[in-house]
Amino acid sequence: MRKFYVCKGYENSQVNLPTRSTKFSAGYDISSIQDVTIPPHEMRIVPTGLKAQMNEDEALFIYPRSSLGRKKSLMLSNNIAVIDADYFENIDNDGHIMINLYNFSNKEQKIEKGERFAQGIFMKYLKTDDDIESKNSRQGGFGSTNK
Numbered sequence: 001m002r003k004f005y006v007c008k009g010y011e012n013s014q015v016n017l018p019t020r021s022t023k024f025s026a027g028y029d030i031s032s033i034q035d036v037t038i039p040p041h042e043m044r045i046v047p048t049g050l051k052a053q054m055n056e057d058e059a060l061f062i063y064p065r066s067s068l069g070r071k072k073s074l075m076l077s078n079n080i081a082v083i084d085a086d087y088f089e090n091i092d093n094d095g096h097i098m099i100n101l102y103n104f105s106n107k108e109q110k111i112e113k114g115e116r117f118a119q120g121i122f123m124k125y126l127k128t129d130d131d132i133e134s135k136n137s138r139q140g141g142f143g144s145t146n147k
Contacts, residue, residue: 002054002122004028007096014113015049018120027063027119030099036111038103043077046111051095052120053088060120062099068117073105076118083120086137 006015010033018028033049052060062081068074077100088095099118103109111117 002058003052005051005053007049007051007094009094010049010096013049016114016116018050027121029065029116030062030097030118030120031114031116032111033113035113036101038074038101038109038111040103040106040108043100043102045098045100046117048097048099050097051088052083052097052122054085054122055124056085058122058124059084060097060122062097062118062120065117065119068101072109072111073107074101074103074109074111074117076100077102 004017006013006017013033015033016031018030020026020028030048030050032046034047036044036046038044054060060083062076062083064074064076081099083097097120101111101117
C-alpha cells in the first residue's frame with residue numbers, strides 16, 4: 001500500500017495531498033503548509049503536514065522540483081531526501097515529512113504556503129544476499145537512526 005496522509009495535528013491546516021501533474025509524471029508534487037523565508041546562504045525546514053505509508057521494501061525519495069534551483073536559487077540541503085517505510089507514524093513526529101532547503105543565492109528567498117516546491121517518487125529497493133537485518137526500530141525523525 002502506498003498513500004499520503006495528513007499528519008496528526010495538521011488536519012485543519014489546509015494540507016495539499018500530493019498529486020502527479022501529468023499522466024506520465026513520476027513524482028508527486030509536494031507543497032508547503034506555511035510561508036517560509038530562507039535568508040541568503042542559510043537553511044530552513046519547510047513543513048508539509050504530510051506523512052507517507054508504503055510497503056516495507058520501498059522508500060519515498062524527495063527531489064526538488066526542476067524550477068526550484070533555476071527560479072529561486074534553492075536546493076535540498078542533502079540533495080535527495082530518503083523517507084523510509086518505518087518513518088510513517090514514528091513516535092517523534094508521526095512521520096511528518098519536513099524538507100530542508102538551502103538558499104545558495106545572495107538574496108532572501110521565500111516558499112509560500114501552498115507552493116509546490118518538491119516532488120516525491122516511490123521506489124522499491126533491493127538488499128544484498130548477505131544482508132544482516134538490523135534489530136533496531138525507528139524511534140524518531142530527523143537524525144534518529146542509531147541514537
